[in-house]
Amino acid sequence: MCEILCVMSSSAVLQGLTYVFGGCCTNVLSLESLIRDKESDVGLFVTFIQFSFVSLTLLPQFITIHNYCPRFKPLHVPIKVYLWSVLLFYISSYTNNSVFKYHISVPLHIVFRCFSVVITMIISWLINNKRYNKLQITAAVVLTIGAIITSLYRDHDFKFDDITGLLDKNAVNDMKYAADPIFLVGLSMLIISSLSSALLSVYNEWTFKTYGKYWQENLFYTHFFSLPIFLIKDYNTIITEYERMFRIESGITRNHVMLIINVMTQNICIRGVNILASYTNALTLSVILTVRKFVSLLLSVMIYKSHLSHTSYIGVIIVFIGTLLYIIGSRTEKSEQLKKKKQLEKKSI
Numbered sequence: 383m384c385e386i387l388c389v390m391s392s393s394a395v396l397q398g399l400t401y402v403f404g405g406c407c408t409n410v411l412s413l414e415s416l417i418r419d420k421e422s423d424v425g426l427f428v429t430f431i432q433f434s435f436v437s438l439t440l441l442p443q444f445i446t447i448h449n450y451c452p453r454f455k456p457l458h459v460p461i462k463v464y465l466w467s468v469l470l471f472y473i474s475s476y477t478n479n480s481v482f483k484y485h486i487s488v489p490l491h492i493v494f495r496c497f498s499v500v501i502t503m504i505i506s507w508l509i510n511n512k513r514y515n516k517l518q519i520t521a522a523v524v525l526t527i528g529a530i531i532t533s534l535y536r537d538h539d540f541k542f543d544d545i546t547g548l549l550d551k552n553a554v555n556d557m558k559y560a561a562d563p564i565f566l567v568g569l570s571m572l573i574i575s576s577l578s579s580a581l582l583s584v585y586n587e588w589t590f591k592t593y594g595k596y597w598q599e600n601l602f603y604t605h606f607f608s609l610p611i612f613l614i615k616d617y618n619t620i621i622t623e624y625e626r627m628f629r630i631e632s633g634i635t636r637n638h639v640m641l642i643i644n645v646m647t648q649n650i651c652i653r654g655v656n657i658l659a660s661y662t663n664a665l666t667l668s669v670i671l672t673v674r675k676f677v678s679l680l681l682s683v684m685i686y687k688s689h690l691s692h693t694s695y696i697g698v699i700i701v702f703i704g705t706l707l708y709i710i711g712s713r714t715e716k717s718e719q720l721k722k723k724k725q726l727e728k729k730s731i
Contacts, residue, residue, distance in 0.1 A: 401654025409647035427623035477575035484568025496529035517711030525704030532697030
């Protein structure tokens with residue numbers, strides 16, 4: 383978060399942080415309330431509505447009327463850049479949501495998702511030739527460990543039987559999936575999902591650095607170009623989920639109100655993410671979003687009186703320790719860069 387700390391006076395960065403921790407946390411809480419007591423998932427319908435709302439609210443900024451005919455304004459960024467972003471987003475979302483059909487367990491899925499910071503760090507190193515100091519690397523590992531502990535032990539405390547249980551008969555039988563072609567397909571999809579998500583973050587960082595901080599344009603076109611995919615591929619599912627959500631009620635109901643709140647807060651949330659993406663790097667953004675997830679978790683526990691184990695609380699503390707280490711490591715890196723810059727300036731004189 384070095385960039386954030388160094389440009390804290392920037393109103394845009396403060397706005398982005400406010401949107402992320404205010405909008406995203408509220409969005410998660412409204413979604414939890416919306417899907418509470420539902421028989422099955424309605425996430426695809428909600429996501430489609432979110433994307434539609436973002437596209438419609440931003441549309442007036444990117445069209446112009448010429449001879450009574452609406453046209454899109456000239457782009458600051460080549461259209462192919464946004465198409466690649468949409469493709470990476472779709473691959474990440476589709477593979478992530480489909481892995482459970484291929485013998486992938488929920489714990490394994492959780493562990494992979496918790497590695498987002500580490501994977502983003504590796505991708506940035508490989509593609510952008512980024513270099514990280516020991517404290518930043520340690521911070522990423524600590525944060526990941528905390529995320530895994532919190533996620534796996536949210537509903538129950540850790541016991542040593544969890545370790546010895548890995549060797550019991552049932553666990554040994556589960557190892558048969560290691561040679562199962564279906565499991566291997568699921569594992570491959572899980573890896574692809576993690577990599578494509580990290581690649582998207584790094585790609586967006588490159589886009590903003592190459593073409594400028596046109597985050598609103600990026601936000602509009604990545605959402606707008608995603609809508610045809612929803613309509614072509616998932617139209618029937620969207621209709622089914624809509625009917626499931628509102629089949630009992632009539633008129634303006636609690637579900638309608640919560641859906642409106644969810645869509646509006648998601649709009650605020652994604653704006654904040656794009657603002658921060660244009661002012662920070664991919665790894666810093668990944669750390670911020672990881673911390674945001676656990677802030678949302680704590681708020682959910684407080685508001686909905688959800689159960690959170692003592693082990694999970696320890697995991698949350700480890701997450702925040704990892705975040706603090708990352709901040710210190712990033713500030714140290716920035717100080718070293720400034721010293722080197724001054725030394726070079728002195729030599730040139």
